Amino acid sequence: MLYSFVRPLLFCQEAELNHHFTLKMLDRASCLLPDRALTHRPVTVMGIEFPNCVGLAAGLDKNGAHIVGLGKLGFGFLEVGTVTPVAQSGNPKPRLFRLPAHQAIINRMGFNNDGVDALVANVSATRSRYAGVLGINIGKNKDTPNDRAVNDYLLALRKVYQHADYITANISSPNTVGLRELQSADAIKSLLEGLKNAQVELAANFGYKPIAIKIAPDLSDEALVKLATIFKQFEVDGIIATNTTIDKSAVASARYGTEEGGLSGAPVRAQSTHVIAVLADALGGDIPIIGVGGITSGAEALEKLRAGASLVQLYSGLIYRGPSLVSEVVKACAQV
Ligand SMILES: Cc1cc2nc3c(=O)[nH]c(=O)nc-3n(C[C@H](O)[C@H](O)[C@H](O)COP(=O)(O)O)c2cc1C
Numbered sequence: 001m002l003y004s005f006v007r008p009l010l011f012c013q014e015a016e017l018n019h020h021f022t023l024k025m026l027d028r029a030s031c032l033l034p035d036r037a038l039t040h041r042p043v044t045v046m047g048i049e050f051p052n053c054v055g056l057a058a059g060l061d062k063n064g065a066h067i068v069g070l071g072k073l074g075f076g077f078l079e080v081g082t083v084t085p086v087a088q089s090g091n092p093k094p095r096l097f098r099l100p101a102h103q104a105i106i107n108r109m110g111f112n113n114d115g116v117d118a119l120v121a122n123v124s125a126t127r128s129r130y131a132g133v134l135g136i137n138i139g140k141n142k143d144t145p146n147d148r149a150v151n152d153y154l155l156a157l158r159k160v161y162q163h164a165d166y167i168t169a170n171i172s173s174p175n176t177v178g179l180r181e182l183q184s185a186d187a188i189k190s191l192l193e194g195l196k197n198a199q200v201e202l203a204a205n206f207g208y209k210p211i212a213i214k215i216a217p218d219l220s221d222e223a224l225v226k227l228a229t230i231f232k233q234f235e236v237d238g239i240i241a242t243n244t245t246i247d248k249s250a251v252a253s254a255r256y257g258t259e260e261g262g263l264s265g266a267p268v269r270a271q272s273t274h275v276i277a278v279l280a281d282a283l284g285g286d287i288p289i290i291g292v293g294g295i296t297s298g299a300e301a302l303e304k305l306r307a308g309a310s311l312v313q314l315y316s317g318l319i320y321r322g323p324s325l326v327s328e329v330v331k332a333c334a335q336v
Contacts, residue, residue, distance in 0.1 A: 006322075015094075023060075026070065033072040035131070040330050041053070045288045045311050046212070046238045048165055050076040050077055052076035053305070053310070053311045054314065055077040055312070056318070058079045058080070059081075059107075062081060063113055067126050067127070067130045071129075074327050076311075076330070077132055077311070078134055078135070080119065081170070082113065082138065083115070083119045083139070084116065084152065084156065085152050085155040086141050087118065088112065089112055090112025091108050095107060099251055099254045099255070100320070102266055103265045103266040104263055104264065105264045106259045106262065106264075107175070108262070110175045111141075111142065111176055116159045120160060135165065136163065137168040138167060138170065139179070140153060142177070146179075146182065149182060149187075154198050158198065158202065162205075168211075169214070171183055172214050173243060180216055183216065189230060210238055212236070213236055213240070214239075214242075214243055215227070216246075217271040217275050217293060218271075219275065221278050224275060224278045228279055228282035238290060241292070241309075242272040245263050246262060251263060264294070265294055265296070265320070266316075267294065272293025273291070276304055276307040290309060290312070291307065291311070292304075294317070295325075297332075298328040302332050302336065306336075
């Protein structure tokens with residue numbers, strides 16, 4: 001109710017300015033908000049007990065600087081990042097565009113973040129005030145060539161490991177040139193080999209932390225089936241499906257519809273759900289899927305769960321519907 005009243009005012013601001021303004025307001029209000037992870041139905045996925053099946057998707061809190069405030073919106077888990085080994089400013093502004101008629105967003109942020117050390121410092125400072133599950137999403141720096149990408153992922157993994165409940169390797173952002181090529185069979189095999197070896201080593205000191213891989217919605221069914229075989233071979237702990245799409249045909253005639261970048265929100269929903277269904281079939285229940293892409297209602301979250309996801313995440317829907325979407329989706333998930 002309150003958000004539908006406030007939203008037109010928020011949307012008057014330029015999108016990225018508004019993003020920072022809203023997070024600042026949330027931080028200020030957080031001491032007034034009650035602690036609540038809505039616990040309609042806890043679920044155990046990747047060996048972790050989640051208070052509910054609804055998470056915040058990566059990219060909204062890239063530096064893990066707002067986990068206390070975001071934790072009070074009722075999510076069962078938060079995924080922060082994508083964080084890279086070294087701080088980088090991302091693409092020139094403007095790089096974030098709202099397409100309200102389509103309940104969509106186009107972004108070409110380009111992994112703007114303060115670097116892994118800053119994220120770890122933020123998380124360490126506030127973790128005691130956030131009791132929920134925390135995922136940390138890692139990526140490679142723009143200037144690191146793909147043949148050295150594994151080093152970046154390993155560097156970030158080693159730094160975040162002890163601070164995360166699970167770690168996501170993001171190989172599917174369309175805004176870092178060449179990143180999605182890491183989804184090809186050879187590249188993914190060497191990445192997974194590196195990550196799984198490091199996981200064994202780190203587990204000896206810090207306990208076993210699951211590693212999930214985040215994939216694009218633009219992969220063919222054939223590529224997904226091949227990837228599923230590789231994911232099983234390397235015993236990946238979870239798959240996050242999906243990131244934003246590069247197919248912007250659905251919004252071509254809208255203002256900003258032809259901007260460079262990845263499209264999220266309602267137009268990616270069906271494709272993300274299709275990817276989940278194909279993967280779920282190919283994985284045969286061996287690896288859990290976290291479903292994300294275009295969820296703007298409880299019913300749409302249920303579609304993802306029925307397609308084979310065990311958990312869901314929200315980003316664009318939260319911008320258009322506000323925090324009430326979280327409780328709506330939590331209630332809907334309890335029906336499964
Ligand atoms: C502005 C913006 C920035 C994003 N940044 C990241 C990111 O840094 N890492 C990542 O894995 N996904 C990122 N995403 C993708 C989202 O996590 C999510 O996978 C995608 O938007 C689809 O979900 P949605 O339709 O609910 O937004 C970003 C999305 C948006 C809109």
